[in-house]
Amino acid sequence: MNASRWIQGVAILCGMGVAIGVSLAQAPKKAATKTPPPKITTGPEIGRKVPHFEVLDQHGQKQTLPSLSGPNGLLLLVHRSADW
Amino acid sequence: MERKRTSFEEDGINIAALSFDSVEVLQHFAKRKGIGFSLLSDPDSKVIRAFGILNENISPKHQFYGIPHPGQYLIGKSGVVKAKFFEENYTQRFTAGEIAVRYLGKDLDAPRTQIETDHLALSSWASDEIVAGGQRVALVLDIDLKEGMHVYAPGIDGYIPVDWTMEEVSGLVNYSPSYPESEKLHLPAIEEIVPVYQGSVRFMTDIKLGRAKDLEHLLDEQGQLLVRGELRYQACDDKICYLPATIPLEWAFQLEAGDRTRVPEGLRRNPPKQSLETPKQGLESK
Numbered sequence: 001m002n003a004s005r006w007i008q009g010v011a012i013l014c015g016m017g018v019a020i021g022v023s024l025a026q027a028p029k030k031a032a033t034k035t036p037p038p039k040i041t042t043g044p045e046i047g048r049k050v051p052h053f054e055v056l057d058q059h060g061q062k063q064t065l066p067s068l069s070g071p072n073g074l075l076l077l078v079h080r081s082a083d084w
Numbered sequence: 085m086e087r088k089r090t091s092f093e094e095d096g097i098n099i100a101a102l103s104f105d106s107v108e109v110l111q112h113f114a115k116r117k118g119i120g121f122s123l124l125s126d127p128d129s130k131v132i133r134a135f136g137i138l139n140e141n142i143s144p145k146h147q148f149y150g151i152p153h154p155g156q157y158l159i160g161k162s163g164v165v166k167a168k169f170f171e172e173n174y175t176q177r178f179t180a181g182e183i184a185v186r187y188l189g190k191d192l193d194a195p196r197t198q199i200e201t202d203h204l205a206l207s208s209w210a211s212d213e214i215v216a217g218g219q220r221v222a223l224v225l226d227i228d229l230k231e232g233m234h235v236y237a238p239g240i241d242g243y244i245p246v247d248w249t250m251e252e253v254s255g256l257v258n259y260s261p262s263y264p265e266s267e268k269l270h271l272p273a274i275e276e277i278v279p280v281y282q283g284s285v286r287f288m289t290d291i292k293l294g295r296a297k298d299l300e301h302l303l304d305e306q307g308q309l310l311v312r313g314e315l316r317y318q319a320c321d322d323k324i325c326y327l328p329a330t331i332p333l334e335w336a337f338q339l340e341a342g343d344r345t346r347v348p349e350g351l352r353r354n355p356p357k358q359s360l361e362t363p364k365q366g367l368e369s370k
Contacts, residue, residue, distance in 0.1 A: 072096035
């Protein structure tokens with residue numbers, strides 16, 4: 001390795017070092033860790049049909065969407081529990 | 085919900101509620117709360133899963149595994165979802181009154197505060213008189229402009245439009261008001277066409293209540309929850325524009341404590357075997 005190539009090699013290494021230093025200095029600060037809110041799912045989208053279901057009501061009677069609906073439909077509330 | 089049931093039934097819409105409780109729990113709950121609509125039992129969460137709303141954030145070992153993400157669906161007679169109402173936070177929910185007012189455009193039989201100025205008569209009311217922490221409630225302003233008067237609609241340049249703002253206070257989340265479509269009024273004197281409101285108009289907005297303990301500073305001496313805002317406007321007739329005016333607004337609610345009453349022990353759901361986990365989240369409301 002002659003002197004000029006040696007100097008060239010040192011210059012390249014120095015350049016890389018400066019580049020790494022600059023990139024580290026410019027790296028964004030790590031965001032404070034914050035637990036994201038748990039994801040929720042909201043079921044059938046507007047315009048889609050709800051799945052067929054058959055369940056018992058508080059009187060032990062079988063109910064389906066047609067049996068529950070009024071002439072213009074049903075407001076179906078979904079609760080976590082009545083005993084919470 | 086039971087208090088607003090007739091508002092929906094008048095429109096041919098029935099109400100039912102689904103949960104993972106047993107028939108016996110629902111029977112006890114319906115009797116205790118005087119509930120007249122159907123409470124549906126889905127103890128194995130089959131329907132909850134079929135809807136795709138099982139709360140997967142809860143471990144299968146947890147005693148509340150099987151609960152859904154709470155929300156409401158308005159389902160047409162054919163089974164198609166016409167609207168749905170879910171909040172990101174499980175402790176928050178739309179009231180039935182909010183849905184009746186905002187979605188069905190109902191005039192509820194609620195107490196109204198009447199205010200009259202030289203330019204208009206205003207009636208303010210809310211979708212619910214009794215509220216609880218976490219609820220999302222609708223506020224309504226019904227405005228009758230006096231003969232020949234108009235006010236400018238939002239979005240106008242060079243004039244003062246109507247502007248309804250609510251006080252920013254901790255414990256409450258305010259939403260942007262919704263204003264109806266405006267009329268185009270031709271002003272021959274200045275050869276301009278401007279968006280205005282004339283006659284009768286309804287403005288609406290929502291507020292979301294924080295947890296009960298975060299609302300304590302908003303209670304008055306009688307324990308009523310007071311929510312305040314104001315409506316700014318400039319009224320004009322075909323000759324002159326009057327000085328801008330601001331109407332102070334106030335809504336008073338009865339704040340209901342969360343229902344923590346449980347069913348007798350014998351009726352309670354058995355925790356899954358090997359379940360040692362206890363609820364990590366607060367137990368705000370059902």
